[in-house]
Amino acid sequence: MTYEIFDKDGKLRIPDAESWAKVKEEVKKAVTVTEVYCPRGHNLIEEDHTIGGGPGIRLGFRRPNGEPGELILSATLGCQDKTVISGKLFEGEKLELFCPVCMSNLPILSECHCEGGGEVRMLYLSRENNPYHAIAFCDVVGCRNSSIIRAGDVVRAARLGEW
Numbered sequence: 001m002t003y004e005i006f007d008k009d010g011k012l013r014i015p016d017a018e019s020w021a022k023v024k025e026e027v028k029k030a031v032t033v034t035e036v037y038c039p040r041g042h043n044l045i046e047e048d049h050t051i052g053g054g055p056g057i058r059l060g061f062r063r064p065n066g067e068p069g070e071l072i073l074s075a076t077l078g079c080q081d082k083t084v085i086s087g088k089l090f091e092g093e094k095l096e097l098f099c100p101v102c103m104s105n106l107p108i109l110s111e112c113h114c115e116g117g118g119e120v121r122m123l124y125l126s127r128e129n130n131p132y133h134a135i136a137f138c139d140v141v142g143c144r145n146s147s148i149i150r151a152g153d154v155v156r157a158a159r160l161g162e163w
């Protein structure tokens with residue numbers, strides 16, 4: 001049985017001591033994505049390369065000087081962990097990011113407004129290519145927005161002028 005974090009009115013339930021472990025498990029599950037797709041529908045979750053104890057997201061990249069590589073991003077929202085499989089990453093460089101299967105570039109959701117001139121790239125959570133059902137991250141290495149967040153949050157923050 002899973003613990004319901006919110007009651008039916010959407011209020012946070014205060015769990016008793018025994019339920020805390022379950023709550024933590026549920027929260028962790030809620031913020032780790034288990035499928036992400038390129039615009040052409042390839043699932044980029046890589047079971048063979050774990051990161052932070054779970055499968056990561058495999059992406060191809062190209063540095064500004066043209067050097068290619070591949071990396072694994074953490075599939076947990078807000079986690080900055082990355083593993084470089086091939087090539088090299090340099091702090092502050094803006095990367096071209098693409099699907100390692102079909103080489104499609106990841107679509108741009110918005111500008112990041114960071115120093116590196118970053119753009120926020122999207123990965124879809126279903127094959128429907130819906131930007132409201134997507135995750136997003138900045139394409140500049142080391143940008144504070146370079147961990148994945150929900151694309152809907154970027155859209156909302158941008159509307160409020162907070163992005």
Ligand SMILES: [Zn+2]
Nearest residue numbers: 038042099102
């Ligand atoms: Zn693809």
Ligand SMILES: [Zn+2]
Nearest residue numbers: 114118138143
């Ligand atoms: Zn950025």
